[in-house]
Amino acid sequence: MEYFLTEQQKTMKALARRIAEERVLPVRAELDEKEEFPWAIMKDLADSDLFRIFVPEQYDGLGGGSLDLCLVVEELSCVCSAVAVSYAATALGAYAILLYGSEEQKQKYLPQIAAGKLAAFGLTEPTAGSDASNIKTTAQKTPEGYILNGTKQFITNGGEADIYTVIALTDKTKGARGASAFIVEKGMPGFTFGKKEKKMGIRASSTRELVFRNCLVPADNLVGREGAGFIVVMRVLDYSRPGIGAQAVGICQGALEAAVDYTRQRIQFGQPLISLPVVQQMLANMDIKTEAARALVYSVAKTIDSGAKSFTEESAMAKVFASDMAMQVTTDAVQVCGGAGYMRDYPVEKMMRDAKITQIYEGSNEVLRNAIAIELRKRKGRTA
Amino acid sequence: MNIAVCLKQVPGTTEVKIDPVKNTLIRQGIKNITNPFDTYALEEGVRLKERFGGRVTALSMGPPQAVEILREAITLGADDAVLLSDVAFAGADTWATSYTLGKAVRKLNNIDLVICGRQTIDGDTGQVGPELAEMLGVPFIAYVSKVEDIKTGLLRVQRMVEDGYETIEAHLPAVITVVKEINKPRLPSLRGQMKAKSAQIPTWTAQDIGVEKERAGLAGSATQVVKVFFPQRTHRAEMLKGEPSTQVEALVEKLREAKLV
Numbered sequence: 001m002e003y004f005l006t007e008q009q010k011t012m013k014a015l016a017r018r019i020a021e022e023r024v025l026p027v028r029a030e031l032d033e034k035e036e037f038p039w040a041i042m043k044d045l046a047d048s049d050l051f052r053i054f055v056p057e058q059y060d061g062l063g064g065g066s067l068d069l070c071l072v073v074e075e076l077s078c079v080c081s082a083v084a085v086s087y088a089a090t091a092l093g094a095y096a097i098l099l100y101g102s103e104e105q106k107q108k109y110l111p112q113i114a115a116g117k118l119a120a121f122g123l124t125e126p127t128a129g130s131d132a133s134n135i136k137t138t139a140q141k142t143p144e145g146y147i148l149n150g151t152k153q154f155i156t157n158g159g160e161a162d163i164y165t166v167i168a169l170t171d172k173t174k175g176a177r178g179a180s181a182f183i184v185e186k187g188m189p190g191f192t193f194g195k196k197e198k199k200m201g202i203r204a205s206s207t208r209e210l211v212f213r214n215c216l217v218p219a220d221n222l223v224g225r226e227g228a229g230f231i232v233v234m235r236v237l238d239y240s241r242p243g244i245g246a247q248a249v250g251i252c253q254g255a256l257e258a259a260v261d262y263t264r265q266r267i268q269f270g271q272p273l274i275s276l277p278v279v280q281q282m283l284a285n286m287d288i289k290t291e292a293a294r295a296l297v298y299s300v301a302k303t304i305d306s307g308a309k310s311f312t313e314e315s316a317m318a319k320v321f322a323s324d325m326a327m328q329v330t331t332d333a334v335q336v337c338g339g340a341g342y343m344r345d346y347p348v349e350k351m352m353r354d355a356k357i358t359q360i361y362e363g364s365n366e367v368l369r370n371a372i373a374i375e376l377r378k379r380k381g382r383t384a
Numbered sequence: 385m386n387i388a389v390c391l392k393q394v395p396g397t398t399e400v401k402i403d404p405v406k407n408t409l410i411r412q413g414i415k416n417i418t419n420p421f422d423t424y425a426l427e428e429g430v431r432l433k434e435r436f437g438g439r440v441t442a443l444s445m446g447p448p449q450a451v452e453i454l455r456e457a458i459t460l461g462a463d464d465a466v467l468l469s470d471v472a473f474a475g476a477d478t479w480a481t482s483y484t485l486g487k488a489v490r491k492l493n494n495i496d497l498v499i500c501g502r503q504t505i506d507g508d509t510g511q512v513g514p515e516l517a518e519m520l521g522v523p524f525i526a527y528v529s530k531v532e533d534i535k536t537g538l539l540r541v542q543r544m545v546e547d548g549y550e551t552i553e554a555h556l557p558a559v560i561t562v563v564k565e566i567n568k569p570r571l572p573s574l575r576g577q578m579k580a581k582s583a584q585i586p587t588w589t590a591q592d593i594g595v596e597k598e599r600a601g602l603a604g605s606a607t608q609v610v611k612v613f614f615p616q617r618t619h620r621a622e623m624l625k626g627e628p629s630t631q632v633e634a635l636v637e638k639l640r641e642a643k644l645v
Contacts, residue, residue, distance in 0.1 A: 011577055019571060049574035062574060 001291055003298050009071055012053060012064070016075035019044055020083075028080045031204035032350055037160050038083050038204050045076075045087055046116025054091045056098070059110035065305035066239065070246035070297055077250025078257075081354040082204035084250060086118070088243045089156040089205075092362075093119025095236040096165040096181050100224040105183060109163055120157035122166040122184075122210050123233055125150065130367045133176035133230065137212060139168035141226075145219045146170070146182060148212040151194065156361075158208030159193040162186045166210065167233055170226045179229030183221040190215030201353030238315045239304065241362055245297035245318035248326035248358040252290035255326075255333035255351045259283060262337045262346070279336050286329045293322040313375040316368040323358035323365060330355040385438030385534065388489050388498045389429040390516070391422040391457060393450040394506040407612045418453040421501025423460075424562050427569040428531065429499050430461035436534055439463040441492055445473055445484055451585055458580040459572045466492070470589040475602030478511035484600050485512070486519030487593040497539065498559040502527060513561035523554035529565045 005013065023044050031038055045051060053068045055061025062068075069091055077084035094113045097105055113119055128134040137150025148168055152158075164184045171178030184191055194209030224232055260283060263273035273279050300318040303311055330352035334341040341348045359365045396417035401410040418426075429440045442457035444450045445468040454465035468488050476484065489495050498520070503510035510526075517524030529549060530542040537556045542549045544563050590597055598604060622638075624631040639645040 008578075012574060015572060015574065015577075022571070044571060047573060048571050049576075052574065 001295065003295075005067075005071070008064075009068055012050070012068055013071045013075055015048055016050065016072040017078070019048060019050075020076050020079035024076065024079045024083050028347070029344070029350070031080070032082065033203075033344075035198065035203045037206050038080075038086060039160075041083050042086065042116065042118065050087070051090065051116045052114045054094065054098075055110050055114040059106055060114040061110065065301070066242055067298060067301035067305055070242055070301045073243050073246040074250040074253070074294075074297075077247045078254040079250075080204065081247050081251050081351075081358075082202040084247050085202055086157060086160070086205045088240070088247060089121065090119045090161070091243060092121045092236065092240045093157070093161060093163060093165050095239050096121070096223050096232050097183065099235055099239070100181065100228070100232050101183075102220075104220065105223065109183060113163065117163060118157050118161040119163040119165070120155055120161035121236065122152040122155050122158075122164050124152060124154050126153050130364055132233065133179070135167060135169060135179065137166070137168040138172060139170050139180060139182060139217070141170065141219075142216075144216060146217045146222065148182065148184070148190070148215040148217055150212050152210040152212075154197065154207055154361075155210050156205060156207055158206055158210055159196065160206045164210065165223065165232075165236075166212075167229045168212075170229075174227065176230045177227055179233075180226045181223040181229045181232040182217050183223060184210075184212075184215065184217055188215055188217065199357075201350070201355070201357055203353075234312070237362055238312050241315040241319040241368075242297055242301045242304065244358055244362050245293070245300070245322035248319075248322035248355065249290065249294045249297055251326040251351050251355050251358070252286070252293060252322075252329040255330045255348055255355075256283070256286045256290050258346070258348050258351070259286065259333040259336050259341075262340065262348075266337075266340075273336065282332050282336050286332055289325040289329050293325040297322050313372050316363070316371050319358075319362065320365045320368050320372075323355070326355040326358050327352075385432060385436040385497065386492075386495050387429045387432060387438060387440045388492055388495045389422070389426045389440060389442050389457070389462065390485055390498065390500045390512070391426065391442055391444045391453055392419045392501075392504050392506075393417070393444065393446050393453045394419045394504055402612045402614070404613070407609055416449065416452065418456060419501055419504045419506075421503060421505070421562075421564065423501075423569045424564050424566050425499040425501045426457055426460055426462065427567045428528075428562050429497075430570075431567060432497070432531060432534070433461070433463075438496070441466060441495075443485065443488055443492075444468065445476070445481060445488075448587070451587075454585050455580045455583065456572070458583045458585075459576040460570060461576065465583070465585045467585055467587045468593070469587050470591075470595075471601075472590040472595065472597045472603075473601045475605065476600060477605035477607045478507070478509050478515055479606045480600050480602075480604035482512050482515035482519050483604060484590075484593070484595055485516050487595050488588060489516070489520060491588070491593045496556045497534075498557075500559065500561045502561045502563050510561070513559055517559035520557070520559065523558040525552055525554055525558065525560045528560045528562045531560075531566075 052061045053064035057063040073084050073088045097109050125135050139146040139148050166182050166184050167179050169178050170180040190213050192211045194211045197207040266273045297318045300314045333348040334352050337348050340346050393416045395414040403410050433440050440462045442454050442462040442465040451467050500513040514524050527544045528541045529544045532540040540553045624634045
């Protein structure tokens with residue numbers, strides 16, 4: 001399919017693919033087995049300037065947009081989505097600063113992220129998953145700054161990242177309208193890490209609790225204004241969801257390639273599996289689903305890059321559709337590979353485990369379908 | 385520390401085919417790459433620049449399309465690159481190549497260290513490094529696996545030998561060839577690629593570097609390739625028959641006859 005990528009986008013994509021094949025593929029199974037954070041690969045990505053692509057040029061970035069980020073995430077995810085999400089979560093953590101940060105905050109943090117310091121985004125809590133506004137973490141204003149107390153749960157890059165965007169209540173009486181966003185740095189007194197989760201998939205990535213006990217955060221680290229926390233959250237997630245879509249597309253592509261490779265080689269009934277009509281039907285459907293998901297993700301990314309003002313609906317669609325396709329495509333990939341596909345010696349079982357989370361995080365697909373329906377109800381007449 | 389790194393564009397395969405009439409490599413359909421050993425030379429040059437400061441200049445003698453590997457060298461950290469290209473350079477053996485490279489290194493001026501790969505994967509001679517040192521009249525160290533230190537005009541390296549390594553010091557300027565154990569070449573960076581895209585890579589001709597045409601290219605080559613061919617594969621096996629013990633005796637006898645035991 002021709003997606004009319006620019007020369008620079010083709011270069012980024014090719015470089016991400018090369019890193020995935022040369023540096024990720026040889027260690028993929030081991031990282032998954034050991035649940036080991038891929039630091040060496042993060043360094044490769046940083047040295048290759050891939051953390052610069054989503055940062056504006058004036059902060060040492062390359063000024064790329066949503067599509068550029070999606071292309072890189074997809075290529076990495078094609079080989080290992082645990083690596084892809086560790087990279088993409090940094091973009092997620094950076095978006096709050098990019099979109100709502102003050103000039104001082106941008107000058108302080110964005111060049112660090114561009115150079116490869118990892119970031120993370122802390123919203124989810126034990127009592128606040130899909131019901132995100134039910135957060136309990138508080139930020140009490142004092143003359144010295146804000147004092148944070150509470151626990152964030154399931155935070156991607158938790159413990160590994162240096163820069164965290166954290167949502168906390170500055171006014172408990174106002175609910176969601178009392179939430180504010182803060183930049184918290186690893187090492188600030190009172191900020192520690194709790195339980196490291198053991199996951200079904202994306203096992204090389206870190207998912208951990210953030211614990212705040214009287215953690216003093218300078219007043220300068222408030223992102224946007226007090227009470228605007230959930231505006232920041234909604235907007236940041238609108239920007240980041242196509243990235244999850246791209247992650248899912250990469251998983252689809254990786255699973256499709258692995259399934260085609262295997263079924264070409266595997267001889268049953270005196271012929272390669274790929275010559276059996278039933279297998280052909282399954283592979284063709286996997287291919288169609290992968291390309292349809294890719295087309296949707298790229299279109300949404302291009303919509304964002306074109307300067308669209310509101311894209312909640314589109315961004316949710318890209319994430320929901322691509323992640324559902326990833327689950328279906330990987331399940332079928334395991335199926336066509338049969339017993340071998342179920343074994344850890346082959347990559348497709350990992351891809352199936354990795355696919356599941358894309359339907360859950362950054363807004364479960366059910367919550368996002370609700371969001372799409374809300375946008376539909378808002379419409380007064382026909383739209384083009 | 386000003387460093388020159390010599391690179392050669394070679395066919396990206398170890399199974400080269402030879403034109404039986406023209407005695408030249410058949411390059412059609414084969415992608416050209418930077419000689420793999422030279423990528424370690426470039427990486428070491430860039431690392432030394434990062435350690436000790438200075439500039440790295442990538443140098444290649446070859447046809448106009450060899451500019452591709454020089455652009456790649458800039459992507460990977462070289463500051464400048466120069467292509468040596470002239471019909472007068474064509475058909476050079478290692479001697480004429482070293483003469484031409486030597487002239488270019490002299491023109492670059494103030495080069496403290498020249499780094500080459502241990503050998504190429506097409507010619508496989510490993511001669512250009514040492515010959516270049518001769519042409520420049522400077523010390524030469526082969527098979528360097530680690531650069532320990534460089535200070536006050538003195539270079540201290542480890543070089544691989546058959547059963548271990550030697551530590552050697554040499555005065556700068558010097559020429560070294562490196563082995564693949566010396567480093568792990570970096571991946572290209574996006575900013576490097578952008579820089580490389582717009583980089584001006586000059587082409588120097590025989591006249592530009594003061595090369596005497598009769599000493600360069602085919603005319604200046606001390607060796608002439610008369611014929612290039614693959615040795616005929618012959619199978620002259622003799623099956624020994626009988627009991628294992630008689631077979632062993634017969635085998636030992638054959639080996640004795642051939643003076644192999």
